Amino acid sequence: MSQSGDADDPRRRLLIQALAAGVFSGSVASREAMAQLFGSRPSQLPPGRSIYRISGDVRVDGKPATLETSVHGRSTLETGRNSEVVYAVGQSAFVLRSESRVVLETAQPDSAFLSGLRLLTGRLLSVFAPKRPLKLRAATATIGIRGTGVYMETDPEQTYFCTCYGVADIASNTDPESEETVAAQHHDRPLYIVKGQPEGKNIREAPFINHTDQELMLIEALVGRTPPFVFPKSDYTGPRRGY
Helix, strand or coil, rough: CCCCCCHHHHHHHHHHHHHHCCCCCCCEEEEHHHHHHHCCCCCCCCCCCEEEEECCCCCCCCCCCCCCCCCCCCCCEEEEECCEEEEECCCCCCEEEEEEEEEEEECCCCCEEEEEEEEEEEEEEEECCCCEEEEEEECCCEEEEEEEEEEEEEEHHHHHHHHEEEEEEEEECCCCCCEEEEEECCCCCCCEECCCCCEEEEEEEECCCCCCCHHHHHHHHHHCCCCCCCCCCCCCCCCCCCC
C-alpha cells in the first residue's frame, strides 16, 4: 500500500494550492480560480446531480460516467489508472481515487441514505450525514461510524483507516481480539488493520497519509456542510507524512 500515492500528482497539488489560497472565501478572484479548476465553485450539488468532478476512466454500474451520470445508493463505482471522481449520494460525499472500486449500500432499495459501503480495492475519502450509523467494510476491517469524516485505503493484506473527525468502531475481520474505538477531532489516530499477526495485535498505529483538510472542505461543501475544524489558510499546502 503506497504511503504517497497520487496525493502528489500535479492536479492534486493545484487543487490544494488553490484551496489554501482562499477559494472558499467567496471573492470574485477565488470564484474565478475555482471555475478554472473545476468548471464551478464548490457548493451544494443541485437536486438530481451526483457527480461534481470527473477525470479519466470512471464507471458507474459498469457504464462510462459523465457529469450527468446519476449515482444511487446501491451503485458500484470504479476508477481506472490516473482517474478520479468526486460525487455525492444523499447527505454523503466522496473522493474516489484512481484504481479503486467501491460498492454503496442502503437498507432500502430506493433510499438515498446510505447504510454502508464496501471498499473492494483502492482509496476513498468520505463524509457522512451526522448521527446516522453506517458500516464500512474493507479487505481486513469492518468499521462502524456515526456522522464521521474518514479516509480509507485497502488491499488484500491491510487496510489504512483515518478517522478524520467523529467516532469509529474499528474491528479486524480475521481477529476478534483486535478492535478499537477512535473518537477524533482532527485526524487524531490513523490506523493500519492488518492480518496474520498474533491475537489482539492486528491493529497498529499509522501515519497521516494521502488526504487533506481542503479535500474534506470540498466534499462537505457538496452536501451543504463544513468540517468541524478551523485552520489558517497557510497551514495545509499538502498532506502530512506523519506526526
